[in-house]
Amino acid sequence: MFEIRESDGTSTSYAAMSNILMAVAPNNPVSGDDLANEDLSLGESHPGYRWLTWSGDTPAGFFAGAEETWDRSPGRFRVYAAVDPRWQGQGAGRELWNHCLSALLDKYEVTELACETRSDQERGIRFLQDRGFVLKKSAHESELEVIGYDLTEPLRRRRGLLAQGIEFLSVAELSTDDPAWFEKYHKLRMEFQADMMYPPTPLTLEEHWAEHQSNREFDPSMTLVAVRDGEWMAYTALRQSGADPTLWWTSLTGVGRAHRRLGLASALKTTAIEAVQQRGGSRIRTDNDARNPMFKINQAFGFRLLPDIQNWRRPLRGEADIREVLR
Incomplete structure (x- = not known):
């Protein structure tokens, strides 16, 4: 048959x-x-x-x-x-x-x-x-509807970080003027991946670059970084669904150990929502272990739980x- x-x-x-x-x-x-x-x-x-x-x-x-x-x-x-x-x-x-x-x-x-x-x-x-x-x-797994989402209060909190000299820029912007951008990206990613509940095997810079070269989902304009005086402090990466262009997935969000508890993850989430809205997107999806601090942050933003x-x-x-x- x-x-x-x-x-x-x-x-x-x-x-x-x-x-x-x-x-x-x-x-x-x-x-x-x-x-x-x-x-x-x-x-x-x-x-x-x-x-x-x-x-x-x-x-x-x-x-x-x-x-x-x-x-x-x-x-x-x-x-x-x-x-x-x-x-x-x-x-x-x-x-x-x-x-x-x-x-x-x-x-x-x-x-x-x-x-x-x-x-x-x-x-x-x-x-x-x-x-x-x-x-x-x-x-x-959870999802946020971003059409009409009110960013007034999150933007107010982000302005407090901007006042401290912290900028929120895309990799597309940063890589234009910084030839060492990938080394900074690699260092930061390896640092916060090591602190995951189920950490992956660390990659060398060369291994990471080879992986990056074959990653068609990486979008430099939607990989958003918190940076101050050239130092990368945190980042969030989003990718667009190939089946539904209005849906965006959060691939990874992390904050360097020296910069945690400053509100950077929430500020990056605000920047991501803003970017998806500007791209005409309607939803952001993500998944987290319940013990991951990002789970509570997403809940505070109003993400709706989906089946695990x-x-x-x-x-x-x-x-x-x-x-x-x-x-």
């Missing part, structure tokens, strides 16, 4: 996968370009594989698998499967999962699987639980684990 083929990596295949994701989770827009950029960001040393399952000439589902890059854990693979609701309940997901995961296990030394769902995806959660996955962590992003893990220690995960 279903035919499974490895993706040919064309824009048509990526568009088919994004259509499936939109059918599964219509409130989480994603484009084919978004998925292609995600694969490109893996780099040559972290290959990604995608398969499509077909019902006749119609794509019915897809599977994605890639070595985890966040903390460079050897043997940990991030996997994901989605089936168009029209074919759910017909065995398409199980067939796709078993076929593609078996191919992955045959090719690589896989010691652990990681998979994301959202807290409202009951079918996906049951699928993972039935295969021995355990919930590792959750992140609160859940990260599930499944160790593979031997044949018994593999049999269970391929049930």
